[in-house]
Amino acid sequence: DVKVTQSSRYLVKRTGEKVFLECVQDMDHENMFWYRQDPGLGLRLIYFSYDVKMKEKGDIPEGYSVSREKKERFSLILESASTNQTSMYLCASSLFGGGNIQYFGAGTRLSVL
Amino acid sequence: AQRVTQPEKLLSVFKGAPVELKCNYSYSGSPELFWYVQYSRQRLQLLLRHISRESIKGFTADLNKGETSFHLKKPFAQEEDSAMYYCALSSAGNNRKLIWGLGTSLAVNP
Numbered sequence: 001d002v003k004v005t006q007s008s009r010y011l012v013k014r015t016g017e018k019v020f021l022e023c024v025q026d027m028d029h030e031n032m033f034w035y036r037q038d039p040g041l042g043l044r045l046i047y048f049s050y051d052v053k054m055k056e057k058g059d060i061p062e063g064y065s066v067s068r069e070k071k072e073r074f075s076l077i078l079e080s081a082s083t084n085q086t087s088m089y090l091c092a093s094s095l096f097g098g099g100n101i102q103y104f105g106a107g108t109r110l111s112v113l
Numbered sequence: 114a115q116r117v118t119q120p121e122k123l124l125s126v127f128k129g130a131p132v133e134l135k136c137n138y139s140y141s142g143s144p145e146l147f148w149y150v151q152y153s154r155q156r157l158q159l160l161l162r163h164i165s166r167e168s169i170k171g172f173t174a175d176l177n178k179g180e181t182s183f184h185l186k187k188p189f190a191q192e193e194d195s196a197m198y199y200c201a202l203s204s205a206g207n208n209r210k211l212i213w214g215l216g217t218s219l220a221v222n223p
Contacts, residue, residue: 004156031209040122042199042215043157050209058210090157099164100145100203102211104157 003027006091006105013112019078021108023091029103030096032074034058034066037088037107046089049074050096081112115140117202119214126190127222134185134217136174136200146176146183147201147211157199160185170194190221 007022025032033048035058045058047066055066063085067075074093078085088109092102116139126132138144148160161169163176163183174185183200200214 033210040215043213045210048210092157094209099162100147100209100211101159101162102149106156 004091004093004103004105006089006108008108009106011108011110013078013081013110015082015112017078017081017112019081019110019112021076021078021089021091021110023074023076023093023105024072025074025093025103026072027093027095027103028071029093029098030071031094031102032068033092033094033102034064034074034076035090035092036060037090043090046076081110083112086110086112115144115202115204115212117200117212117214119198119200119217121217122215123218123220125220125222128192129189132187132190132194132219132221134198134200134219136183136185136214138181138183138200138202140181140202140204142204145203146174147203148172148174148183148185149199149201150196151199152193152196160198190219192221192223195219195221 004025034046035043044060049055049068065077088107090107091105094102118137146163150160151157172187199216201211203211
């Protein structure tokens with residue numbers, strides 16, 4: 001079974017703090033994704049990565065950056081957290097040539113106060 | 114432009130009633146369509162994909178290229194079907210991103 005693990009289930013941060021959300025997958029998947037999930041807005045892609053050190057912007061990259069130094073780990077960074085970044089963050093991975101099936105982590109609910 | 118439309122934010126049915134969650138897409142080419150489901154307090158997971166043409170948990174979905182639809186159907190809804198359902202699209206061979214609908218919350222009442 002594919003396992004995608006997000007380091008925190010709940011996180012509370014202050015405005016202006018630098019925030020790191022970590023995601024690890026154990027199935028050697030090439031592709032990894034970060035989404036925001038907000039009521040009424042569905043899943044919005046923030047960034048994705050198709051290889052180590054490779055990244056592409058998604059639909060809402062502003063205010064975020066990512067890092068992928070190892071194949072299994074994909075980090076989402078909020079350089080200076082703001083209240084409008086309060087959300088549920090989902091990480092996903094998929095195998096290149098695996099039929100585009102994405103496997104999701106349990107999510108990190110981030111509150112920025 | 115590629116787009117997925119789920120016209121209903123919320124769908125409420127009674128147990129045992131048929132259910133249909135609508136999904137329409139916009140794409141010029143050969144798309145791959147998926148349904149993902151998120152049960153309460155669980156992670157988002159694949160329910161089914163059109164290529165597989167299989168029934169999962171009693172749900173089926175047929176790709177209708179003429180109507181550009183991929184509606185999800187179940188003849189007799191169960192309470193445990195209550196969840197958020199997302200329709201998603203990828204271009205055939207894209208192997209990376211999915212285009213997501215906004216989701217439909219299904220409530221099956223006893």
